[in-house]
Amino acid sequence: MNLSRRSARPVLSTHNVHEVGIMESALALVARHAAGHGDRRVSRVVLRIGALAGVEIESLCFAFGVVSRGTVAEGADFEIEEVPVAVYCHGCHLEFAVETGGFIFTCPNCGDLCGEIRRGRELELSRIEMT
């Protein structure tokens, strides 16, 4: 079995299905904007993805390659702005950032865990650029 050849071509697995669905929504929106601009070719697509959005960045990049094929965004640069979590402590009137990877949101001032999640759930089409 030629493993290197197998891995050279990513396979659409169940792990990517979710991100493919998200990407289809994103590119449908891109296509509507492009149509409004005379179907100009899209050169860059920028998404904003929160750390709590529940999508895998790697799968999303893969999905872009697959889903953009044959659309106005084929061959475009794909960029993701990752949004770190920001939490607001109502007791201290303090907003604090949470570094990626840590999901226990302890207020640095009072130690409370119950802060309100203000950023980090984003799943947005941020910007498109056209040639």
Add this chain to the structure above:
Amino acid sequence: MCLECGCNHPVPFGVKVLSVIAPGLLKPRVPDGPHTIEVHASLLAQNDDAAARNRARFASHGMLALNLLSSPGAGKTTLLSRTVDVFGHEQRCAVLVGDLETDNDARRIHRPHLPVVQITTGTACHLDAEMIARGLDTLSLDGVRVMFIENVGNLVCPAAFDLGETKRVVLLSATEGEDKPLKYPPIFKSADLVLLTKIDVADALGFDIATAVENIRRIAPQAELIQLSARSGEGMDEWHDFLRHHLPV
């Protein structure tokens, strides 16, 4: 003029755009130049609109709607079967079951006089609000006070998809790891209630309930927590009390 963004950015004929980007350099060009459209639209907008319509529909029927989420095998179906057998005699219940094609959960829950509809998601890994709306269309909702929505067994994908539910319930079973809440934070952070299920087998499996509770409290401090076993019946009263307490008046 783009109808999507309402912008009016034709590039005048003959104008040459001078800013150039080096290949591979991922920096925006002119931030609001003629070729850039700042969209800032949620990719979940369509789902969220449908969820809002579902929510209004549940409210108009005076219905409590619960979105139940867990890994496969955490006991959603068993819990629902027991719940409709006991609590179902007190309040009229209905069930929407999201199934991959191979599953048979809807059949297991089926009872005479209990409206159940199976939503086959095909390859989709989560239920979305439009699937729920279509499912509701096929059910007789008269007198139904509690709508259980059994989501697809998956702790990742369903997290971001609002179905219009009143309360979101996440299950963690004693057959899983105590650290699961730490591994799937988005879904636990979105929970209104966490059910620690199958506690009757915790000892036998070496599952440390105290550690699991501590992890849930740290990851999901916003959520209520109930420990139960649908099989032994332990904790089921507390679960039924939760349902009674959140019934719309």
